[in-house]
Amino acid sequence: MTRAARILLVDDEVPIQRALAPLLRSRGYEIDVCGTGREAIDLVHRHPPDLIVLDLGLPDIDGTEVCRRIRQESSVPIVVLSARGAESDKVAALDLGADDYVTKPFGPEELLARVRVALRRVFNSDGEPAGRIQVGDLAIDYDRCRVIRGEEDIRLTPKEFELLALLARSADRVLTHRTILKAIWGANAVAQPEHLWVLMAQLRKKIEPDPSHPLYLLSEPWVGYRFSTGPADTDA
Amino acid sequence: MTRAARILLVDDEVPIQRALAPLLRSRGYEIDVCGTGREAIDLVHRHPPDLIVLDLGLPDIDGTEVCRRIRQESSVPIVVLSARGAESDKVAALDLGADDYVTKPFGPEELLARVRVALRRVFNSDGEPAGRIQVGDLAIDYDRCRVIRGEEDIRLTPKEFELLALLARSADRVLTHRTILKAIWGANAVAQPEHLWVLMAQLRKKIEPDPSHPLYLLSEPWVGYRFSTGPADTDA
DNA sequence: GAAACTCCTAAAGACTTCCTAAAGCGCTCG
DNA sequence: CGAGCGCTTTAGGAAGTCTTTAGGAGTTTC
Numbered sequence: 315m316t317r318a319a320r321i322l323l324v325d326d327e328v329p330i331q332r333a334l335a336p337l338l339r340s341r342g343y344e345i346d347v348c349g350t351g352r353e354a355i356d357l358v359h360r361h362p363p364d365l366i367v368l369d370l371g372l373p374d375i376d377g378t379e380v381c382r383r384i385r386q387e388s389s390v391p392i393v394v395l396s397a398r399g400a401e402s403d404k405v406a407a408l409d410l411g412a413d414d415y416v417t418k419p420f421g422p423e424e425l426l427a428r429v430r431v432a433l434r435r436v437f438n439s440d441g442e443p444a445g446r447i448q449v450g451d452l453a454i455d456y457d458r459c460r461v462i463r464g465e466e467d468i469r470l471t472p473k474e475f476e477l478l479a480l481l482a483r484s485a486d487r488v489l490t491h492r493t494i495l496k497a498i499w500g501a502n503a504v505a506q507p508e509h510l511w512v513l514m515a516q517l518r519k520k521i522e523p524d525p526s527h528p529l530y531l532l533s534e535p536w537v538g539y540r541f542s543t544g545p546a547d548t549d550a
Numbered sequence: 551m552t553r554a555a556r557i558l559l560v561d562d563e564v565p566i567q568r569a570l571a572p573l574l575r576s577r578g579y580e581i582d583v584c585g586t587g588r589e590a591i592d593l594v595h596r597h598p599p600d601l602i603v604l605d606l607g608l609p610d611i612d613g614t615e616v617c618r619r620i621r622q623e624s625s626v627p628i629v630v631l632s633a634r635g636a637e638s639d640k641v642a643a644l645d646l647g648a649d650d651y652v653t654k655p656f657g658p659e660e661l662l663a664r665v666r667v668a669l670r671r672v673f674n675s676d677g678e679p680a681g682r683i684q685v686g687d688l689a690i691d692y693d694r695c696r697v698i699r700g701e702e703d704i705r706l707t708p709k710e711f712e713l714l715a716l717l718a719r720s721a722d723r724v725l726t727h728r729t730i731l732k733a734i735w736g737a738n739a740v741a742q743p744e745h746l747w748v749l750m751a752q753l754r755k756k757i758e759p760d761p762s763h764p765l766y767l768l769s770e771p772w773v774g775y776r777f778s779t780g781p782a783d784t785d786a
Numbered sequence: 787g788a789a790a791c792t793c794c795t796a797a798a799g800a801c802t803t804c805c806t807a808a809a810g811c812g813c814t815c816g
Numbered sequence: 817c818g819a820g821c822g823c824t825t826t827a828g829g830a831a832g833t834c835t836t837t838a839g840g841a842g843t844t845t846c
Contacts, residue, residue: 401657408663414650421637427644435671471792488693507833509794515836516793526835533834535802536708537695707803743822745805751825752804762824771813771822 351375
C-alpha cells in the first residue's frame with residue numbers, strides 16, 4: 315500500500331508551471347501549485363507536502379525568506395530553482411535550509427533526479443513512498459490520518475496524529491524533546507515540554523493496549539521518545 | 551562537546567587535493583585524502599567518514615561504480631565532483647546514491663555550502679554525530695545516549711554519557727581534570743574535582759566489568775583520565 | 787445558541803539524577 | 817611512621833523529569 319509523494323511547486327511564471335507540473339505528474343507525483351510565498355507558507359501548514367520545489371523569484375516575499383520561514387516549522391526537503399547563478403545566491407539559499415539549488419535553465423531529467431534524491435530521504439529505504447505503516451497490530455494510515463489497531467478504528471486529534479506520524483516515520487530512532495516540540499508546535503512557538511507530556515499521555519491512552527506499559531511509544535528518559543516496531547527494546 | 555566532522559576526499563588530481571584539503575581543514579573539518587576508488591572503499595570501512603567528496607574521474611574504478619559500492623554498505627552522504635556536465639551523467643550518479651553533484655569548475659563557497667547541507671543531515675541539532683561509534687568492544691550510541699557492551703544495553707544518565715563521549719572521542723589520550731570539568735560543567739561553573747570523582751565512580755560502576763580494576767576508564771594520577779581502547783597502556 | 791471537541795494549564799505523585807558529605811585507600815614526603 | 821594529598825566509593829536528600837488526571841478557554845459543528 316503505497317501512496318504518491320506530494321510535491322508543492324512554488325513558481326509564479328505560468329510557462330514554468332505549465333512545463334513542470336505535468337512533467338512531475340507524469341512521474342507519478344501528486345502536485346500542488348501556487349504562485350506566491352504567502353500561499354506556499356500557508357499550504358505547508360494546511361496540506362503538508364513531502365517535498366517543495368521553490369522558485370526564488372516570487373512576486374511577494376523573497377524566495378530565501380520563504381525558505382527560512384518554512385524551515386522554522388518544517389523539515390520538508392526544499393529544492394530551489396533560480397535564474398540567479400551567482401555563488402553567493404546559492405550559498406545563501408543553501409544555508410537558509412534549502413536542500414538543493416538548481417540554476418535555470420536546467421534539464422528536466424536533472425531536476426527529476428534531484429527530486430528523487432531529496433525524496434529518498436523522506437521515504438523508507440525500499441524507495442516506495444509509504445502511505446501506511448504496519449507495526450504489530452497497529453496500522454498507521456497517513457492518507458486518512460487514521461490509526462487501526464486490530465479491528466478497531468481509532469480516531470486521533472490532529473496533534474495526536476502529527477506526533478504519532480512524526481515518531482513512526484523515524485521508527486526505532488530516538489527523537490529528542492526539542493526536535494518533537496519544534497516539529498509539532500513550530501520553532502518559535504513557546505512550546506513547553508509539559509505540552510508534550512500531556513499529548514503523549516493522551517496518545518498512549520488511545521493506542522497502547524496498556525498505557526502504563528507502552529509497547530510502541532517508548533520514552534528514552536532525559537533524551538526523548540522513540541517509536542518501537544518490535545522487541546528491540548530493553549526490559550521494562 | 552562537539553567533534554569535527556570527518557570528510558573523505560577522493561580525487562587523483564594533485565592540484566585539486568592541494569586546493570580542497572586545506573580549504574576544508576580551514577573550516578574545521580577533519581580530512582582524509584585518497585586518490586583511487588579502491589582506497590576509498592577500503593577507507594569507508596576502516597575509518598568511516600561522515601561525508602565523502604568524490605571526484606568521478608578516478609584512475610582505477612569508474613566513479614559511479616565507487617558510488618554504488620559505497621552505497622551498498624553505508625548511507626554516508628556523497629557529494630560528487632565531475633568535469634562532465636551532461637545531464638545523463640548527473641542523473642546516473644544521483645540515482646546510484648550520490649547526494650549532490652557539483653560540476654567543475656565550481657566556486658569553493660558553493661562546494662562548502664553543499665557540504666554543509668549534506669552534513670546537516672548527519673549531525674543532529676546539538677552538533678553531536680548521529681549513529682554509533684565503536685571503541686574497543688564498547689559501542690557508543692549517540693542517538694539514544696546509551697552504551698552497548700557485548701549483548702548488554704546500558705543506560706547512562708546525561709552527565710555520565712557526556713563524560714564517556716568526551717573521553718571516547720579523545721581515545722587513548724589523556725584529558726586533564728580541568729579540561730573535563732570545563733567541558734561538562736561549563737567554563738564558569740563552580741565545578742569541583744569532587745564532582746568528577748563521583749561521576750567517574752558511577753560511570754565505572756555501570757560500564758566496567760570490574761569497577762575497581764578499570765579496563766576503559768583509566769585514571770592518570772595527578773593529571774587526569776584516559777579512555778583506553780585496548781591493552782596498549784603502559785603499566786608499571 | 788448549545789453541544790462537542792481540541793488543546794492548554796495546573797497539580798499531585800512516582801521516579802531519577804546529581805550535588806553534598808563523609809569514610810576509606812594508597813601514595814609521597816617530612 | 818604518620819600527616820597530607822589525590823582519588824575511590826557509598827549514602828542521603830534536594831531538585832529535576834516524566835506520567836497521569838482534571839478542569840477550563842477557545843474553537844468548530846449542528
